[in-house]
Amino acid sequence: xxxxxxxxxxxxxxxxxxxxxxxxxxxxxxxxxxxxxxxxxxxxxxxxxxxxxxxxxxxxxxxxxxxxxxxxxxxxxxxxxxxxxxxxxxxxxxxxxxxxxxxxxxxxxxxxxxxxxxxxxxxxxxxxxxxxxxxxxxxxxxxxxxxxxxxxxxxxxxxxxxxxxxxxxxxxxxxxxxxxxxxxxxxxxxxxxxxxxxxxxxxxxxxxxxxxxxxxxxxxxxxxxxxxxxxxxxxxxxxxxxxxxxxxxxxxxxxxxxxxxxxxxxxxxxxxxxxxxxxxxxxxxxxxxxxxxxxxxxxxxxxxxxxxxxxxxxxxxxxxxxxxxxxxxxxxxxxxxxxxxxxxxxxxxxxxxxxxxxxxxxxxxxxxxxxxxxxxxxxxxxxxxxxxxxxxxxxxxxxxxxxxx
Numbered sequence: 001x002x003x004x005x006x007x008x009x010x011x012x013x014x015x016x017x018x019x020x021x022x023x024x025x026x027x028x029x030x031x032x033x034x035x036x037x038x039x040x041x042x043x044x045x046x047x048x049x050x051x052x053x054x055x056x057x058x059x060x061x062x063x064x065x066x067x068x069x070x071x072x073x074x075x076x077x078x079x080x081x082x083x084x085x086x087x088x089x090x091x092x093x094x095x096x097x098x099x100x101x102x103x104x105x106x107x108x109x110x111x112x113x114x115x116x117x118x119x120x121x122x123x124x125x126x127x128x129x130x131x132x133x134x135x136x137x138x139x140x141x142x143x144x145x146x147x148x149x150x151x152x153x154x155x156x157x158x159x160x161x162x163x164x165x166x167x168x169x170x171x172x173x174x175x176x177x178x179x180x181x182x183x184x185x186x187x188x189x190x191x192x193x194x195x196x197x198x199x200x201x202x203x204x205x206x207x208x209x210x211x212x213x214x215x216x217x218x219x220x221x222x223x224x225x226x227x228x229x230x231x232x233x234x235x236x237x238x239x240x241x242x243x244x245x246x247x248x249x250x251x252x253x254x255x256x257x258x259x260x261x262x263x264x265x266x267x268x269x270x271x272x273x274x275x276x277x278x279x280x281x282x283x284x285x286x287x288x289x290x291x292x293x294x295x296x297x298x299x300x301x302x303x304x305x306x307x308x309x310x311x312x313x314x315x316x317x318x319x320x321x322x323x324x325x326x327x328x329x330x331x332x333x334x335x336x337x338x339x340x341x342x343x344x345x346x347x348x349x350x351x352x353x354x355x356x357x358x359x360x361x362x363x364x365x366x367x368x369x370x371x372x373x374x375x376x377x378x379x380x381x382x383x384x385x386x387x388x389x390x391x392x393x394x395x396x397x398x399x400x401x402x403x404x405x
């Protein structure tokens with residue numbers, strides 16, 4: 001029998017200092033950088049075999065020995081099932097790709113991949129006795145935080161840009177969160193939150209605590225299992241705060257160390273928009289950190305992150321994987337939302353649609369081969385972005401005219 005978790009300590013991702021996982025921690029006390037959960041992987045290799053997953057529920061909690069929750073009663077869940085790996089048959093055929101897939105995170109609770117990270121963060125917060133949490137968000141993270149906090153009986157204080165999609169604001173209100181709208185973007189929301197933060201508020205901002213990352217890394221476990229313990233050649237990932245990208249890379253390393261996969265790694269393609277592309281700019285300049293992106297604007301609100309807290313780890317992941325970073329335009333993103341819906345029956349978010357636009361560009365540049373196995377990540381449900389569909393109302397006019405003929 002393996003233990004409920006192989007968690008041993010928290011480790012600074014920069015200076016390497018160790019911290020206890022049994023008390024509230026945010027960032028490293030020595031250098032102020034992010035903390036990473038570490039596990040006894042030698043013991044996990046001996047005691048946690050892949051075939052043990054056959055008896056586990058098909059949810060992100062099937063990987064619990066490599067997750068940080070120590071007592072089952074502290075798990076705060078809304079049913080985080082494994083998300084489907086869907087072949088894009090028509091689009092792949094048109095693009096000349098034999099193996100094009102989309103992992104649809106929009107089918108998670110609260111309609112986005114944020115459910116993974118906030119389920120984990122709120123669960124650990126509960127385990128450590130937290131009564132109040134706070135978060136700045138572009139929308140979906142706030143909704144997930146509010147939902148899981150409500151489930152746990154924890155007060156949530158969420159700070160959102162005032163132009164956040166209406167449905168995101170309303171869901172936070174419905175969940176009983178304390179909502180404050182802020183002029184500007186997520187960086188401005190974070191500044192306002194920090195200005196008003198109370199001593200008993202626990203900050204669950206992206207990578208400002210160690211456990212959201214652990215929820216996001218389950219995407220890496222899942223896709224490896226779904227690909228029969230091999231990995232695709234390329235992963236296109238929409239990158240705002242970058243937790244998913246970093247989390248998957250962490251999962252790949254942990255799985256190799258316990259013998260679940262071999263050394264093969266996918267090229268990690270970080271996708272941003274031309275209206276907010278700090279990671280792309282840093283990558284093109286061969287830098288290890290990004291600069292703050294001024295006047296960030298994009299229809300893909302989850303990508304409107306002027307400077308990610310863990311930009312150094314995002315870039316490190318891209319470089320180590322021999323990947324790249326690419327920016328795409330809003331008009332093409334909106335067109336891609338409609339294309340995927342019309343051709344594949346998937347109503348995806350603009351962030352997810354950005355990955356298809358990026359793929360097409362790299363195909364034109366001959367940086368993707370027809371025989372490559374390609375995985376696109378859709379990070380949220382399209383129904384949470386009604387304004388994207390509204391922006392192409394001309395299509396509805398044309399359709400109505402054709403029906404009258």
